[in-house]
Amino acid sequence: MLHISTGTAPAWEVDYQNTANVSLNGQPLNWDITALGGGRYHVLLDGRSYGAEVVSADYATKNIVLKINGQRVELSAKDRFDLLLERLGMSNAAAAKVNELKAPMPGLIVDIRVQPGQAVQKGDPLLVLEAMKMENILKAPADGTVGGIKVNLRDNVQKGQVLVQFA
Incomplete structure (x- = not known):
């Protein structure tokens, strides 16, 4: 289970097993994704077509920058451990000890x-x-x-x- 936010919009709760089994805020996600190579993807979501490109991915901070139909979108993901550390007020303390x-x-x-x-x-x-x-x-x-x-x-x-x- 991941919580994903763009910094401006409300966070989404995503449960990801594999690309065929994804739920968004508890509802099954009706989508199809095809890798085109070079970090580019074609996505069909509820009958609408989108071009997606991974611009950058920082796995240490779980920040991802995408281009969706040419528009830049910055995402931040938090798993259950990140959320627990945040609730305990320890998110910055853990990073300081690296x-x-x-x-x-x-x-x-x-x-x-x-x-x-x-x-x-x-x-x-x-x-x-x-x-x-x-x-x-x-x-x-x-x-x-x-x-x-x-x-x-x-x-x-x-x-x-x-x-x-x-x-």
């Missing part, structure tokens, strides 16, 4: 935007990881100082590999 940034998926490092010793704020771009022909901007999970960069430009990385350490 000592390293790990690769959320296998891919290729196509840009390094920080240097050791550089101060960063939560959300600042650190690296760009290309996976499945999509560029994913990996951002600082909390305020801190870059202690070391453990990868080089054009390195292939594995899921869970340490990319950046914080001082």
Whole structure:
């Protein structure tokens, strides 16, 4: 179960088993989705056709930017653990204790935007990881100082590999 919001609209509750079994706010979602490649999709929703493109996906912060029929939409997802931490007032405390940034998926490092010793704020771009022909901007999970960069430009990385350490 995920709670998804755009920051301006009310949040949606999404229960996702697979693309054929999705419910939105407790109601089955009547849709069909076809991957076109390169992060692009064709979506049929209640008889209406939509073009969708994943512009960027930050899996660490669960923020996704899409283009739906050419219009940019920014989404933020929270699972039940995120919601529990938020209710307990611990969402920022958990982020403050991060000592390293790990690769959320296998891919290729196509840009390094920080240097050791550089101060960063939560959300600042650190690296760009290309996976499945999509560029994913990996951002600082909390305020801190870059202690070391453990990868080089054009390195292939594995899921869970340490990319950046914080001082």
